Amino acid sequence: MTDPAFPDPQRAWAYRPASPLSGAPNGPLAGRTFSVKDLFGVPGWPLRASTRAPVPDPGESVLVRRLLDLGACAVGKTQLHEVALGMTGANGFGGTEHPFLPGHVPGGSSSGAAVSVALGKVSPLKVDFALGTDTGGSIRxxxxxxxxxxxxxxxxxxxxxxxxxxxxSVTCDHAGVLARDVPTVAQVHAALSGETVQPQSWAGVRVAVWLPQGWVDDAVYAAVQAFAEELTALGAARHSTDLPEMLDAYSPIVQSEAAQVHAGALRAAEPGFLPFTLAALRQGAALSAGEVQAARDRREAYRTHLAQIFQAADVILAPAVPTPPPRTGQDEVTLRGGTQVLRRATLRLTAPFSLLGLPTLALPTATPFTGVQLVANVGQDAHLLGLALNAPTYGAVGVGA
Incomplete structure (x- = not known):
């Protein structure tokens, strides 16, 4: 149960104890507070994964324990799209709503995580950063x-x-962080990794812009173009690039592995999942070993394609979402290239970089509630954050921060 002293109209919180878990008093993150997506095991706190189906116990989260040892305080757990298999925030407990646009989705699966930090300045439950997970775009x-x-x-x-x-999906799962600004994200990464994160100049940085015109709406297209022009003004060398849709590799791998995780629940006559989740898990369970291996082979071909792009680029700039936030229950979006199913429209922009394991940062743009992705090559996490410290900065309502 949660502490009733704090209202939660967005249904962002899964569990809020009466007292937070205190961090070490002298650590580099002392004084910082964070929320925990309800996939992370925390002793004494329930884990439901925002579903009414039974889920396996993963044990204690190494990452949560490490953050506590570094001084940060954990204040509670946040809701997610049911078992992280979705992009809107729908779940077995009513779903999470957008922090500033009633009737709109916040995105998923780390929906409560994003809401907890977005509301940090106005909510009585202050959170400086949030732990999330990203399998196909669930942080970004x-x-x-x-x-x-x-x-x-x-x-x-x-x-x-x-x-x-x-x-x-053990193949595509990543743990990561959300915050209101880049310096906080950089501080958390530096504390965890021991890597130095210093501001980096954009002068001479080769930026490959991936902006498939038919895959976004006019607002997102203009926002990404404007962001790219700002990077050019900072000295970056910009050129266009292209990527194929990779969902033919991503979806079979993720759905088959998710079905294995939840095999116990799937054996029950009434597993307890929402209909869409149940259908996706059963679809994954029905895939043959040959179909999954074919998807893995396609993944390696896509990896070769990305490697070729990074021969001529230091960073990829791409849209993070196809449109501003859709309305709750909306299944399709209208893009420059026509109407598209929301899940496909969103995942095809973000899944390539989790499928291939590249460090990726989502940043707000000047257009409210859109965003860009900055993608670096393998092992360039700290450098990516250093560039982001000097990237154009916009707050949650699209004004200069």
Missing amino acids: VPAAWCGVVGLKPGYAHPAWSTQGVLPL
Whole structure:
């Protein structure tokens, strides 16, 4: 249960104890507070993964324990899209609503995480940063739609352990962080990793802009173009690039691995999942070994394609979302290229960089509740954050911060 002293109209919180878990008093993150997505195991706190179905116990989260040891205080757990298998924030407890646009979705699956930091300045439950997970865009999409910053580190980064986190896909899962500004994200990463994060100049940085015209609406297209022009003004060398849609590799891998995680619940006559979640899990369970292996083979071909792009680029700039936040229950969006199913429209922009494990940062743009992705090559997490410290900065309502 949660502490009734704090209202939660957005239904962002899964569990709020009467007292937070205190961090070490002299650590580098002392005085900082954070929320925990309800996939991370925290002793004494329930773990439901925002579902009414039974879920496995992942044990204690190494990452939460490490943050506590570094001085940060954990104030509670946040809701997510049910078992992290979705992009809107729908779940078995009513779903999470956008922090500033009633009737609109905040994005998912780290929906409550994004809301908890977006509301940090106006909520009595102050949160400086939020732990989230990202399998196909689950940090970056809610960051963009809620106007905050979200970091998906490179795959299996030693500072961002997924041990003690209920998995969705061991191939694509990443642990990461959301905050209202880049300096906070950089501070958390530096404390966890021991890496130095210093502001980096954009002068001479080769930026490959991936902006598929038919995959976004007019507002997002203009926002990404404007952001790219600002990077050019800072000295970056900009050129266009292209990426294929990678969902033919991503979806079979993720759905098959998710079905394995939740195999116990799926054996029940009434598992307890929402209909869409149940259908996706059963679809994953029905995939043959050959189909999954074919998807893995396609993944390696896409990895080769990305490697070729990084031969001519230091950073990729891409849209983080196809449109501003859609309305709750909206299944389709209207893009420059026509009408598209919301899930596909969103995932095809973000899934490539989790499928291939590249460090990626979502930043707000001048257009409210849209966002861009900055993508670096493997092992360049700290450098990416250093560039972001000198990138154009916008607050949650699209005004200069």
